[in-house]
Amino acid sequence: MALLEVEDLVVQFYTEDGTVRAVDGISYEIDRGETVALVGESGAGKSVTCLSLLRLLERPGEIVSGEIRFDGRDVLGLSDEELRDLRGNEIAMVFQDPSAALNPVYTVGEQIAEAIRAHEDVTDETARRRAIDLLERVEIPDAASRYSEYPHEFSGGMQQRVVIAMALSCEPDLLVCDEPTTALDVTIEAGILELLEDLAAEFDTAIQLVSHDLGVVAGLCDRVQVMYAGEIVERAPTEELYYDPKHPYTVGLMASIPRIGDDRDELPTIPGSMPDLVDVPTGCRFHPRCPYAEEACRLRAPSLVDVETGVPADEPAPNDHLAACHEYTDDLVDGLDYEVVVEDGGGLE
Ligand SMILES: Nc1ncnc2c1ncn2[C@@H]1O[C@H](COP(=O)(O)OP(=O)(O)OP(=O)(O)O)[C@@H](O)[C@H]1O
Ligand SMILES: [Mg+2]
Structure with missing residues (x-):
């Protein structure tokens, strides 16, 4: 059993402008002692995910559905006292601003x-x-x-x-760090990340490290999950994600990391911006910004599947590299004859 299991978590904010689907059906696990990064641009839902784990979300935010299990216990069903105990002894959080x-x-x-x-x-x-x-x-x-x-x-x-x-x-089993170095000088950042790495090894603490910067997590994390518009669009062991990213969004994030010996005057950025989460695009949420988008991408949402076999994320024993993108996975999925979900406005047969 994994230390942390998140299943189909949906978090919404009820605002005057409508319902913000901040986290929209994400599932993932973290094992004991494992360091896992959650990356993505501003507004992807990273902080909301972290706060949900500790049930620290404030109104108008609400966990609408899904499950969070920590060490086998149902976090969403804990009493106030059990919750205090969980926060004090088992999961600790480090925020951006010390x-x-x-x-x-x-x-x-x-x-x-x-x-x-x-x-x-x-x-x-x-x-x-x-x-x-x-x-x-x-x-x-x-x-x-x-x-x-x-x-x-x-x-x-x-x-x-x-x-x-x-x-x-409190010697927590899980340390959730939400952009722990963003408010600090870059020269100080490396020292803090090294410290986290050493401490994780010494205390055997699992870490969920949130960052909008893929470069920051490279040295520290075993695995990386990429979030876009409330969903996980790719996840893989760190090296594999860096050398062989599959999702065009991840590729875009990778291109914007400064590299040693870089002679580019300006780093490429992904055109456009994160959609309004009150009214997300149909089909693949990244399609309006994606250089490879085709008609299918506008019409139906790709699901997160094993990039080699097409086996969906919720089935047993997929490889550990998954992506949600028609560009890479359609052939695989068609070959396996999996059912395709048609979202609003769909109709592609
Ligand atoms: N209190 C709130 N009221 C309404 N919407 C909110 C609230 N807090 C967050 N949201 C919305 O939830 C979505 C996800 O926000 P979140 O803070 O998780 O993003 P993030 O990935 O942590 O971004 P950043 O890198 O800027 O920290 C955003 O669209 C945001 O506007
Ligand atoms: Mg945040």
Whole structure:
């Protein structure tokens, strides 16, 4: 059994402009100790997915259907107390802005010690020692003396290390990091990512790392899932995704990564922008921006299938490289005689 199992999750926001289909039927799993990236442009639904895992979504957002199981337990069915326990002990989250996660009126050490005491019955002295130890683990120099400093005395990168120390204080099985380095300097980013990689190995913590930047996740993650307009459009082991991307959207994202020795003046970007999730395009949601789009792409939604055999994602033992694109998978799917779903306005036979 996987550590985290998400099945057909649908999350909507009810707004004046209509219903925003922020996450529209995604399914995925994360194993123990595995690091999995969730990438995609702004508005793809990455943060909403993360918040849903911890049931931290706020109105007007709502999980409409689907299942989330953590270590076999039904997260959507947990009581408030069980939920607190899950958040305190098993899943921890690191957000983009470290200063928002820290309380300016307490020292960083007190905040970590408090996080430890919140879920473990230990003496003040033990909590203090453990907090200093955690500060050392996240490579804060002079941890013992910096214990007594306030958040504003730390740089942004050091603050994010403190937040990571707090998140690790309960030794979670899953760490959800939503753009943990986006607010930081690029020179600091690499250090934080390395730290996460080391900690994941040391604590055997699984990580879901969200980023809009495929370059950021390359070194850290075992697998990558690409999200577009509320759906997962491709997923593969990291290397395979980088060397052999199948979905034109992934190809577009890859082309926009700066590379060493790059002599391009301007990096290519994908033309157009993410659709309005109140009124998503028919068929493949990427078709209005896709250089390969054909009539079929406008008419029917491609499903996520194994890129080699065409076996759908929800059937057992597919390969671990899947994509949702007619360009690559139609022949496979036709060959296997799978039923094709015709969406609104369809009619292609
Ligand atoms: N409070 C809200 N009210 C209405 N719509 C929302 C709300 N929060 C998110 N959404 C919508 O849900 C969709 C997904 O948003 P989400 O924040 O998950 O994107 P993201 O992939 O994390 O983007 P970014 O890279 O900018 O962080 C977007 O279309 C967004 O407009
Ligand atoms: Mg986000």
